[in-house]
Amino acid sequence: MAITDPSMASSWSPLGPGQSSQLSFCPSLDAIKLEEARMLLSGMDYSRTTCQDEDGDTILHIYTAKGLRECAFAAAERLRDVGRLDAKEHKGKTALLVAVTANQPEIVQDLLSLGADINACDVKGQTALHLAAHYGFPGVLQAILSRRPVVNLEARNFEGMTPLHCAAISHGVTMKALSTTGLADVNLQTKAAEKLSCVQMLLSEGASLLSQEIKSNKTVLHLAVKEGNIDLVRYLLRIPLPNMKDFVNMKAHGHTALHMAAGLHGNPHQEEILQLLLSRGADPSIRNLENDQPAHLLQSGLQGEQVSCPSVPLVQLLFSSRVTR
Template identity: 65%
Template sequence: MSPAPWDSEPRAQGPTGPCGLQFRPRMDMAKLEEARLFIQSMDYRRTTWQDDDGDTILHIYTAKGQREYAFAAAERLQELGRLDSKEHKGKTALLVAVTANQPEIVQDLLSLGADISMCDIKGQTALHLAATYGFPEVMQVRGRERMPLSTCLTPLHCAVISHGATMKAPTSVQGRHTWLVSLCQLVLSLISQEIKSNKTALHLAVKDGNIQLVHFFLKQPLPDMQAFINMKAHGHTALHMAAGLHTSLHQEDIIRLLLTRGADPSVRNLENDQPAHLLQSGEQGEKVRRGRGTSLVGECS
């Protein structure tokens, strides 16, 4: 198949913002008018054409970050009732804009009526994707829109799961924490549990041995921190999970953090085990069992 006629248009350039994002609050109006004339010159078949991957002109311009051409294409597809057309992975142009970390295009598409509730073939909404990839600017664009949570993982759970990968991105620690704070404020409280396993964000962070996130979550001003820490996921509290971190360098520190914030070492799981029963055998297990601030001695019975 020959290349689409719009595929060779030059990418719009702008000043680079945080994380390498090209950030231009205002569109180039001359370029927008040029784009509108170009789109209007197309007949219906060319405007609604989808390539072998199901991409429309809007998907392509959005993925490339060509804001003015994306806006003009979105206006035309809106008129034709095709603004939320999906490509082969079930992504609308809005979902592509989120994945490509294009907050201005996200805002443009929302302003034109793009459906914020649409999911891809994995059931991920725009907010799930923004959380998974760790794009704070896209998260903030969402503003006051309400996003349905149609998958068993909430966006906060997606953020926690993806945090390890995000840590490798060229973003400051403060920036990552700002992203998580925004996520907590915009979506759900920390006590939300994933449907399938009943894990909270804290369970996931502990299971991953992610001491930074554990520390971050335990600093949040929850009305009943002790109840949150002792929530169970299939019978396991976060302390049970921490006791099972036999190969983690942060096991002892995570246990200490949980205990100092109210974790109950006497709670039993479905197998009637207390956290101390799940510690590794040998010298390291005994060290954790009797360590200062982590002592679980006397809790097993």
């Protein structure tokens, strides 16, 4: 039985009459281990199971960080009953946020079923969604998104970023590391795929492509283009938006994505990114705050001439709009 109303959590028990240990919302919760965990906690000093240590950790934080699921569930029940399920440690993390960073999707789901605050944030303003997106944990992200519409997809951390921005930036970091180490790094390849899936999951659940960072006004497209993240650029520009042209031409402090692509000097994906943007309606005549069109920002010399090769008509369009100053 999945609890969708947190108010039901106080009266719900995973071992109710007629229930098996294989629960629909948490199929691997072991009923015997859970009972043992409850007995263990009942034998402890009351303050130990409900209070916080010098770092602000409760026993729930500790069990969660160690991935001790049944112990965490029993501790969560105890803290829920005294109204301390969302107690925060010294970095502002609730047990739910610790479960996210520890990549424990089952514990995340358990805590949410018991009424943990899904939109609680740490000292950096990061919610469970921000953290799952940043670390690239698809299983955890899915557990959180299953609580829609309670979870706030557009929550901002203290840097002014939504979870989607965090996912895009994190994917870019991994792609850059992959380009440095080479495609032979299977672990990085796997992590890049997981992080891209997090971007996809957020978008499929309704995260806004048009959301802009508060500090820089960048959208996810700006973020992807600025880092030369060709995989993410390809994915974003394949999304069938009715207002794709408006999306592509959005400005971040005066710069369109096309301006940023023109500034990717030496990046092996510059030409393809320019072509992709132009093919999706990027306007090469738009000027930034310095009155530059994208063509003015292209590298000079041989590299710039190669980018404007006549065999690439879309990039020629970029140059055809350039005015001489």
